[in-house]
Amino acid sequence: MEQELQGIVLNGHGGFYQVLLDKGVCQTCHLRGKLRLNDYEGVWAGDRVWISIADDGGGMIEGIFPRRNFLLRPRIANVDQIVAVVAINNPPPDLLLIDKLLVAAEYQNISPLICINKCDLDKKSLTESIIGVYQSVGYPLCVVSAVRGENIDSLLSLLRGKISLLAGCSGVGKSSLINELLPEADLEVGGISQRLQRGRHTTRYVSLLQLAGGGLIADTPGFSLLDLPQELEPEQLPRVYPEFQRCGSCRFDGCSHDKEPDCAVKKAVEQGTIDTERYRRYLKILNELRDREVKY
Ligand SMILES: Nc1nc2c(ncn2[C@@H]2O[C@H](COP(=O)(O)OP(=O)(O)OP(=O)(O)O)[C@@H](O)[C@H]2O)c(=O)[nH]1
Ligand SMILES: [Mg+2]
Ligand SMILES: [Zn+2]
Numbered sequence: 001m002e003q004e005l006q007g008i009v010l011n012g013h014g015g016f017y018q019v020l021l022d023k024g025v026c027q028t029c030h031l032r033g034k035l036r037l038n039d040y041e042g043v044w045a046g047d048r049v050w051i052s053i054a055d056d057g058g059g060m061i062e063g064i065f066p067r068r069n070f071l072l073r074p075r076i077a078n079v080d081q082i083v084a085v086v087a088i089n090n091p092p093p094d095l096l097l098i099d100k101l102l103v104a105a106e107y108q109n110i111s112p113l114i115c116i117n118k119c120d121l122d123k124k125s126l127t128e129s130i131i132g133v134y135q136s137v138g139y140p141l142c143v144v145s146a147v148r149g150e151n152i153d154s155l156l157s158l159l160r161g162k163i164s165l166l167a168g169c170s171g172v173g174k175s176s177l178i179n180e181l182l183p184e185a186d187l188e189v190g191g192i193s194q195r196l197q198r199g200r201h202t203t204r205y206v207s208l209l210q211l212a213g214g215g216l217i218a219d220t221p222g223f224s225l226l227d228l229p230q231e232l233e234p235e236q237l238p239r240v241y242p243e244f245q246r247c248g249s250c251r252f253d254g255c256s257h258d259k260e261p262d263c264a265v266k267k268a269v270e271q272g273t274i275d276t277e278r279y280r281r282y283l284k285i286l287n288e289l290r291d292r293e294v295k296y
Contacts, residue, residue, distance in 0.1 A: 004062065008078075008163075008216070009047040011207035017043060019051055019059060020210065026051065029059035041070075045206045045218060046077035046163055069108050071165070073227065074206045074220055078163055081111045085168035085177065087118040088127055094169055095130070099281045100228060101167050102139065106240035107229050113140050113158055115166075117173040120145040133275045137243045146176035156181060159215045163208065170222025178219050182209055187219055234289040238265075241282060243274055258283060 007019040007026065017029040029051055031043060043049065048065040067077045084101040086093045098114065105112040114134050116127060131141055142158055144151040155177070166174040175187040208216040238244050238257055244265050251262035257279075268274040 004050055004052050006048065006050050006065075008208070009043055009045055009049055009061075010209075010216070011045050012043055017059075017061060019049060019061070020208075020216075021051075026053065026057075026059040029061050031061045032063075035061065035063065041075070044070075044075045044077050045208050046079060046216075048078060069110060071108070072230075074218075076165060076206045076208075076218060079108075079110050079165050080162035081113055081159070081164040083113045083115050083159075083164050083166045085115045085117055085166055085172045085174050086130070087121075087168075087172040088116060088123050089118060089121040091169060091171050093126070093130060095133075095277070096281050096284060097169055098134075099278065100285060103232070103237070103240050103285060104229055106242075107232055107236070111162075113142065113164075115155060115168075115177070116141065116143045117146055117177060119143050119150060120148050133278055136275070137241075137278075144177065146173045146180050149180055152177075152180045156211065156213065159211055159217055161214050162216075164215065164217045165206075166217065166219050168222070172222075174222075175219055178209065178217060181211060181217065185209055228285070228289065228292075232289060234286055234293065237282070237286050237289060243268075243278075247274070256286060258286060 005021050007021040010018040010020050010025065012018070015030065017031070019026045019029045043061060043064060047067070049061045050063050051059040051061050053059050069079060070077050071079060082101060082105040084098050086095070086098050102112050116130060119127060127143060131143070134141055140158065142151065142155050144155050159181075166177065168174055171190070176189050178185050178187050179189065206218045206220070208218050211217055234256065235254060238255075244257065247264040247268045250257065250260060250264045252260050255263055255265075257263050257265035265274065265279070269276055269279045
């Protein structure tokens with residue numbers, strides 16, 4: 001007798017998938033051959049699937065539920081939250097990258113969370129200024145230290161019940177944070193496995209890990225998610241800046257808030273209700289998108 005069950009794919013490679021079910025993880029699932037994968041680009045971490053379990057305990061993925069979203073680099077489905085990690089120092093905060101991650105998240109309807117790590121490398125005024133910029137926009141923030149284990153509980157509570165993806169440039173401490181959240185994960189930190197104290201092959205596929213109290217999280221290497229979404233057009237950029245929506249209207253419909261006269265956003269920048277540096281980074285991203293259009 002076969003049972004049909006629903007679950008979430010944790011990872012998959014070499015034709016084997018691990019699928020999280022209500023009552024535990026089915027460690028070895030295969031893919032039903034007749035499954036039409038061209039519509040889905042395959043089965044990836046985060047996919048909600050239904051599987052049948054044979055008497056020997058092996059699972060067979062029978063179908064994939066429609067996806068809420070799908071990211072390409074790395075390939076992962078149904079992400080609820082992108083955690084944009086930035087370090088206070090080593091490396092110094094790259095707020096342009098944070099803004100790009102926020103743009104990508106907003107554009108794909110994924111909730112963003114900003115996580116400021118390495119708060120032990122105390123630069124109080126810097127931490128406060130980053131908080132100031134993003135809190136006023138309305139983004140949730142969390143200040144932690146992976147090495148000191150500081151505030152990891154509040155990070156954990158912000159991850160509860162969701163599928164989250166850690167993103168941010170190399171060295172900000174993403175893998176260190178996962179090791180704090182989940183000591184048994186033993187991810188490579190600074191390219192070195194903590195337990196083995198030597199480098200291992202960096203995994204190229206995403207693996208969702210189960211958090212205590214519910215929720216799944218995936219690490220990504222520093223180079224992922226850095227590209228702006230392919231389909232994002234320059235005209236769409238203003239819409240993913242929540243603070244621009246509160247400015248009232250500009251003289252021109254579809255104002256890009258760049259060189260146009262009577263622009264409500266530029267007025268808000270002059271009056272100090274919109275952060276000048278964040279606005280400058282907006283113009284940089286806008287020009288990057290425009291340059292990209294010219295090249296196509
Ligand atoms: N001082 C301090 N150092 C930290 C903290 N978190 C991580 N580090 C150090 O920062 C370095 C990089 O940490 P990783 O966790 O490998 O960074 P990552 O974001 O995973 O980097 P990639 O995998 O290259 O993208 C390591 O030497 C960590 O020990 C922290 O809270 N404070
Ligand atoms: Mg890492
Ligand atoms: Zn405008």
